[in-house]
Amino acid sequence: MATNDFKPFATGAGANVTAQAEWASLPTLFTGFQSGKASSAQVNKAIRQASFISAALAQYVANKTGQNVLDDGDMAGFIAKLVSGLGKDFQPTDATLTNLSGKSVAGLLSYLGFQEGNDWVKMPSGLIIQRGTFGYNPGIIEQNVTLQRAFTSNNYGVTMTWSDRNFDGTSTSPAPASVAIVATSKKPTGFRAWQNGAGGYNVDYIAVGY
Structure with missing residues (x-):
């Protein structure tokens, strides 16, 4: 199984994170954390929201491509793997799809040779x-x-x-x-x-x- 270095943070039962309803109405969402002592629950919530999505996306790429997704700073390499992973589920745009796009039924039949x-x-x-x-x-x-x-x-x-x-x-x-x-x-x-x-x-x- 491919390795995924990106892990979600603070997802265990009883994790010290701010409740969603409180987080959604928190002024910090707009201003960011200011100088002084920040609430650990709020910091954990911010980290969890970002890490949860990044971990899920990385795991999708690893599952679809069978390649390791490493925390090595190689953004171009990750993007290439992401595109390859998406190609397993979605048809990439190519000349054929471009030619088919926007055509009427008559246009499609003509393109197919009918x-x-x-x-x-x-x-x-x-x-x-x-x-x-x-x-x-x-x-x-x-x-x-x-x-x-x-x-x-x-x-x-x-x-x-x-x-x-x-x-x-x-x-x-x-x-x-x-x-x-x-x-x-x-x-x-x-x-x-x-x-x-x-x-x-x-x-x-x-x-x-x-």
């Missing part, structure tokens, strides 16, 4: 997730789709599903058509989508990539 736009989000890793909707008019089997945000390459994935279909309501709802991407059409900015039905419906999609 971005967002109309129907897309970008993660700190660079992963982009986006969504969209497009439609096939009756008789149309292929449709060009422009992405909300361009990817960096053609190496992204797209999932498509039926969104809705218009029909007159007097007949049975038509079965879903198959939908797929024309593989050779994929570009960072978009793709060409194919379907094998009669058209007249919309498709929702989610695209994921970098």
Whole structure:
């Protein structure tokens, strides 16, 4: 266990110190002890108040750093140990905290690398997730789709599903058509989508990539 040379004074049971209520109203607090004989209880109280705090602070430093806190007059050395001890419990100010200070939620997300736009989000890793909707008019089997945000390459994935279909309501709802991407059409900015039905419906999609 680390050594702490700083000890509290007059902390034992029945110590000869002035009572707190009397000490708090003592004129000596403002003027200090004047010439003549001082009350030992008052002197002990003054020493105890100062030594109690210094001993407690020194013990905190010793506990946190595991280093000896010696009564050697080395103020710079003690301050270094104090800063090290505080660092065990409190995050020291650094460039990161300075950059985060005072930022709004949007500013914090931007600093962390999150971005967002109309129907897309970008993660700190660079992963982009986006969504969209497009439609096939009756008789149309292929449709060009422009992405909300361009990817960096053609190496992204797209999932498509039926969104809705218009029909007159007097007949049975038509079965879903198959939908797929024309593989050779994929570009960072978009793709060409194919379907094998009669058209007249919309498709929702989610695209994921970098």
